[in-house]
Amino acid sequence: MRLAVLDSHAPFADRLLAGRRLCEALREHGHEAVHVGLPFAVDSAERIVDQMLAMRLLHLERAERAIGLRFPAYLVPHEHTVLWALRTGERALGEAGALVGGGSIGRSVRRSVFAAERTRLHAARTVYAPSAGVATGLQRRVGCSAEVLHPPPDDPGRFHCESYANGVLALGPSWAAPQRERVLAAVAQAHRAVRVTMAAPQAALGDLRVLADRLGVADRVEIVPQPAGEAERAQLLAPARALFTLDPDPDGPFTIEAFHARKGVLVLGEAGDGTLVRDGVSGRVVSSPEAAGAALDELTEDAAAAERYGAGGYSALHDGHVSWPSVVAALTR
Amino acid sequence: MKVVVASTFVPFVEGGAQMIMRDLVRELEVRGHEVDTVELPTSSRWDLVLEQMLALRLLEVSRGSDAMIAIRPPSYVLRHANKRLWFIHHLRSAYDLWGTPWQDFPEGPEGLAVRDAIRRYDTLCLGEAQRVFTNSLTVADRLREFNGIDAAVLYPPLGRPDSFYWEPPEDYVFYPSRITSHKRQWLAVEAAVHVASDVRVVIAGAPDSPGDLATLTEVIREHDLEGRVTLIPRWISEDEKAELIARSLGVLYLPYEEDSYGYVSLEAAHARKPVVTCSDSGGVLELVRDGENGLVVAPEPRALAGALDRLRADPVWASALGERGAEALGEQGISWDRVIDALLS
Numbered sequence: 169m170r171l172a173v174l175d176s177h178a179p180f181a182d183r184l185l186a187g188r189r190l191c192e193a194l195r196e197h198g199h200e201a202v203h204v205g206l207p208f209a210v211d212s213a214e215r216i217v218d219q220m221l222a223m224r225l226l227h228l229e230r231a232e233r234a235i236g237l238r239f240p241a242y243l244v245p246h247e248h249t250v251l252w253a254l255r256t257g258e259r260a261l262g263e264a265g266a267l268v269g270g271g272s273i274g275r276s277v278r279r280s281v282f283a284a285e286r287t288r289l290h291a292a293r294t295v296y297a298p299s300a301g302v303a304t305g306l307q308r309r310v311g312c313s314a315e316v317l318h319p320p321p322d323d324p325g326r327f328h329c330e331s332y333a334n335g336v337l338a339l340g341p342s343w344a345a346p347q348r349e350r351v352l353a354a355v356a357q358a359h360r361a362v363r364v365t366m367a368a369p370q371a372a373l374g375d376l377r378v379l380a381d382r383l384g385v386a387d388r389v390e391i392v393p394q395p396a397g398e399a400e401r402a403q404l405l406a407p408a409r410a411l412f413t414l415d416p417d418p419d420g421p422f423t424i425e426a427f428h429a430r431k432g433v434l435v436l437g438e439a440g441d442g443t444l445v446r447d448g449v450s451g452r453v454v455s456s457p458e459a460a461g462a463a464l465d466e467l468t469e470d471a472a473a474a475e476r477y478g479a480g481g482y483s484a485l486h487d488g489h490v491s492w493p494s495v496v497a498a499l500t501r
Numbered sequence: 502m503k504v505v506v507a508s509t510f511v512p513f514v515e516g517g518a519q520m521i522m523r524d525l526v527r528e529l530e531v532r533g534h535e536v537d538t539v540e541l542p543t544s545s546r547w548d549l550v551l552e553q554m555l556a557l558r559l560l561e562v563s564r565g566s567d568a569m570i571a572i573r574p575p576s577y578v579l580r581h582a583n584k585r586l587w588f589i590h591h592l593r594s595a596y597d598l599w600g601t602p603w604q605d606f607p608e609g610p611e612g613l614a615v616r617d618a619i620r621r622y623d624t625l626c627l628g629e630a631q632r633v634f635t636n637s638l639t640v641a642d643r644l645r646e647f648n649g650i651d652a653a654v655l656y657p658p659l660g661r662p663d664s665f666y667w668e669p670p671e672d673y674v675f676y677p678s679r680i681t682s683h684k685r686q687w688l689a690v691e692a693a694v695h696v697a698s699d700v701r702v703v704i705a706g707a708p709d710s711p712g713d714l715a716t717l718t719e720v721i722r723e724h725d726l727e728g729r730v731t732l733i734p735r736w737i738s739e740d741e742k743a744e745l746i747a748r749s750l751g752v753l754y755l756p757y758e759e760d761s762y763g764y765v766s767l768e769a770a771h772a773r774k775p776v777v778t779c780s781d782s783g784g785v786l787e788l789v790r791d792g793e794n795g796l797v798v799a800p801e802p803r804a805l806a807g808a809l810d811r812l813r814a815d816p817v818w819a820s821a822l823g824e825r826g827a828e829a830l831g832e833q834g835i836s837w838d839r840v841i842d843a844l845l846s
Contacts, residue, residue: 172512172542179505179537180565202512207539218559224555227544230513244542492728 169499170200172231176208176255185398186254187237187323190499193492196295199500202231210264213277214445216240220284235300236292237500239281249367250499251289252296257281258305263343286310296498299419300442313498316442317498318424318490322398327428330406332416334473335363335390336434336467337404339422340414342394344367347414348376350436350457354412355385358460362468364412365390365404398425405429410451410467412436414458418445427485432477434467436460446490450480502845503535507579515707515736516679517764518573518589521636523575524660525570525587531565533846537566541576550592551618552603554578558626561784568822570844571630585632585844587655590640590760596647596743597758603683624648634843637761637784656835661763664739665771667823668747670816673701673731674777674809675745676753678767680717680734682707685755688779688805690720691841692784693729695806700813702753705733721800742773750812750819751775756801759783770794770830775822777808788833794826 171194175187187203194201206226208219223243228234236242238255252445261268263280268274289295289312295301296317303314338351347366355364368376370393380386395401402425405411411426411433418439426433427444433451436459447453452463467474506529508522522538529536539562543553555673557578562569569581574592577584581592591597594605596614626775627633627644633652635641644650659665678684686704693702708714721730737745746752755778761784769776770788776795778785792798796811798804812819 170513178564179539179562180503180535200513204512204542205538205540207560207562209564211561211564215561219561222556222559225552225559226542227546227549228542229511229544481526 170202170230170232171500172202172204172228172234172246173345174204174234174236174238174241174244176206176238178209179207179491181209185322186319189492190235192497193496194500197493197496197500199496200371204228204241204244208240210260210438211262213268213273216260216264216268216277217280220280224284225255233407233500236288239285243284249288249292250294251292252298252304252319252495252499253289253302253314254298254319254398256302256306257285258309263452282309284433286312290410293499297376299417301417301419304440307427310413315498316488317495318419318444318488319421319491320495321421321425321428324428324491326402327425328402328406329430329478332407332409332471332478334407334409335365336464337408337431338364338366338410338412338414339395339401339404340420344414344416345372346381346450347416348372348373349379350387350460351412351414352376352380352383352389353457354436354460354464355389356383358464359468360388362461363388363390364464365392365408366412367392367394367404368482369394401425402429409471410434410477412464419443423481424485424490427478427481430475430478430482432474432481434460434463444481444484446480449477450484451477502568503537503566504529504845505537505539505566505569505581506572507539507541507569507576509541509574509576511545512542512704514679514709517761520660520764521587521589521657522572524837525572525677525840526659527660528841532551532841539576539579543575543674545592545594545605546614547612550575550585550595551615551622554619554622568845575623575626577630578622580629584630585634586627586630586652587634587844588627588640588644589636590650591623591643591647592619593760597643601757603757619802620647624650632844632846638787639758639784641761653843655840656762656833657764658835658837658840659767659771661739664743665768666743666747667773667820670750670774670819671748672699673703674751674753674812675749676702676704676755677737677742677745677754678706678708678754678763680704680706680713682713682716683690683757685757685779686717687720688725688755688800688802689753690717690730691802692726692805692809695803696729696771696809697806697831698810698813700750700809701729701731702809703731703733703749705735705737705742705745707736708734742768746772746774749774750816751777751795751823753837754778754782754785755805756782756785757800759784759785762788767830767835769823770826773820773823773827774820775812775826777805777812777820779805788829790829794822794829796822
C-alpha cells in the first residue's frame with residue numbers, strides 16, 4: 169500500500185523521529201511509505217490558525233492512505249485517513265503555553281483548534297491514541313472514540329537493565345517545568361537516603377539547583393542536562409532504580425522506555441483506567457508530594473519491590489502488544 | 502550557520518529536485534552548517550496551484566534559522582527574512598509550455614486568469630529573495646524574460662561522481678530517465694525503426710503514469726521492436742544505472758526544452774560517454790556540443806537513428822567524444838564548494 173505519513177515539526181526543534189521510524193517499519197512490512205514533515209511553529213496565537221488553514225489547503229497525491237500523526241499535519245485532507253494522534257491540538261496548545269493565553273484571542277484560537285480537530289477526527293476511518301489518557305481527552309474534548317496504540321521506542325532493543333543500583337531517575341519532556349518543581353518537593357518529603365537524578369533543559373538547570381538548595385535537597389538530587397536522544401536516555405535508565413516520570417501523561421514515551429528497561433514508574437498525578445502504569449503492579453501512582461516522598465522511600469529501601477515493578481512494566485508492554493509490528497498491523501488494517 | 506533547505510515534492514515520485522536537495526543538505530553539513538529540511542507535498546493540477554501557493558505562504562519556517570534555501574516551485578513563496586533561491590524551474594505550464602502540447606491548463610479565461618495570477622505571485626515572492634541562482638542558463642533566461650529577475654547560474658554537481666565509470670562499449674545506447682511524454686522516450690523507440698545498424702536502445706525509468714508506459718510499449722509492439730528496444734519500466738538503483746551507462750555506446754537525453762542539463766548528462770560525462778540530445782532539448786545544450794563531446798540532432802526519429810548508427814559504426818570515435826565530455830566538466834567549474842559559497846554568500 170502507498171502510505172503518506174503526516175507529521176509536523178518546528179525546524180531545528182523537533183526531530184520527527186516517530187514519523188520516520190514508522191515509515192521504516194511500514195517499509196519493512198512491504199509498504200511504500202513517504203514521510204511528509206510539515207513545518208509548524210508557534211510564535212503567536214493567530215499564527216496557529218494560519219498554519220491550520222495551510223494544512224487544509226495542501227493536497228496529497230498518489231497516496232492510498234494518509235496516516236496522520238501530529239496536529240496540525242493531520243488536518244491535510246485525504247479521503248482515507250487513519251489518525252494516530254501522537255500530538256493532539258490540546259497538546260500543541262499546551263506547548264504554546266502563554267503565547268495562546270486566556271484572553272479573547274486565545275479563547276477563539278482554542279475553539280478553532282478543537283473545531284478543526286473535531287471535524288478531522290470524525291472524518292477519519294480510524295483514530296488511535298498513544299495512551300489511555302490521550303484517548304480520554306479526545307473523547308471528552310471532541311467526542312471521538314480512539315483505540316489505544318502505544319508508540320514503541322525507535323529502537324526498543326537498546327533499552328536494558330544493568331542493575332537497580334543507582335537512585336531514581338526523573339525524566340520527562342523538556343517543557344514539564346512544574347513537574348520538576350514537584351519532584352523536588354517530593355524529595356523534600358522523603359528520607360535522607362533517597363537519591364534522585366533529574367534531567368532538565370540547560371536553561372532551567374540554574375534555577376532548579378537554587379530551588380533544590382532552598383528546599384534542602386541539593387545533596388540528594390543531581391540535576392543534569394536533558395539527554396539528547398533515545399541512546400542517552402537508555403544509558404541513564406539502565407542502572408536506575410526506577411523512573412519518576414515528569415510527563416503529565418503516565419503512559420507517555422518515557423514510561424514505555426522505562427518498561428523496556430524493566431524499570432518501574434512513579435507517577436505523581438492520576439493514572440486512569442487502562443493505563444500501563446498500575447499502582448503496586450508496574451510502579452506507584454500517587455497524588456501528592458508527600459505520598460511521592462513515601463513512594464521514593466519505598467523504592468530506595470526495597471530493591472526487590474523496584475525490581476518487581478520493573479518486571480510488571482515489562483509484562484504490561486507484552487500484554488499491551490507494544491511493538492512496531494503491532495503498530496503497522498493496526499495502521500494498515 | 503543554521504540553514505533551512507525547502508522544496509516541494511509529489512509523493513512517491515522520485516525526481517531531480519529530491520536529489521539536489523539531498524546532495525545540498527549533505528554538502529552543507531559536511532561544511533559544518535546545521536541543516537533542517539522542509540519538503541512540502543504539492544500537486545501540479547492547474548486548479549490547485551493557487552491554493553497551494555497560499556498554503557505555503559501561510560506556513561512558518563523562519564524561526565530558529567539564519568537562512569532558507571528554496572529549490573523546487575513554489576517553495577520560494579515561503580517567507581524568510583534571509584531567503585536564497587536555487588531556482589530549478591518554473592511551474593512550466595504557466596510559463597514556457599503555455600501554448601505547447603504540454604500546457605495542461607485549459608484554454609479560455611479561467612486558465613488564463615490562473616496563469617497570470619501565478620506569474621504575478623511568483624514575481625512578488627521571487628523578488629523577496631536576497632540571492633537568486635538557477636541551475637542553468639535556460640532557466641536564468643526564463644526568469645529574466647517572465648519575471649524580470651536576474652540570476653547567476655550554479656550548475657548542480659553530482660552527489661557521488663566517483664560512482665560513474667567507463668567500460669568498453671557494447672551494442673546499445675542508454676536512456677535513463679523518468680518515463681514521461683516530455684522526456685520523449687518515444688523518439689528513441691521510433692529511431693530504432695530507422696536505424697541501419699544493429700544498435701540497440703535501452704530505456705530505464707519509472708513511468709509517470711500507466712498511459713506513459715502504454716504509449717511506449719504500443720510503439721514497440723507496433724513496429725515489432727522487442728529485440729531492438731529493451732524497456733526497464735521502473736526506478737533503477739544508482740549502481741544499476743552506473744553499470745548500464747558504463748557499458749553503453751552513449752547516453753540519450755532527449756527532453757523537450759528541459760530546464761537544465763539533467764543529471765543524466767553529467768553522469769555520462771563522469772563515465773566518459775557521449776551524450777546524444779536534440780536541438781530543442783533546452784539546458785542540456787549548455788553542456789553538449791555537437792561533434793565535440795556528443796551529438797545534437799533534430800528532434801525527429803530519422804535524424805536520431807543516424808546518430809545512433811554513427812556511434813555503433815565507430816565505437817572508438819564514440820569513446821573519444823566521451824573523453825572530451827569529461828574534459829569539458831572541468832572547464833564548467835562545477836563543484837560543491839562553489840555552490841555552497843555562492844548560496845550562503
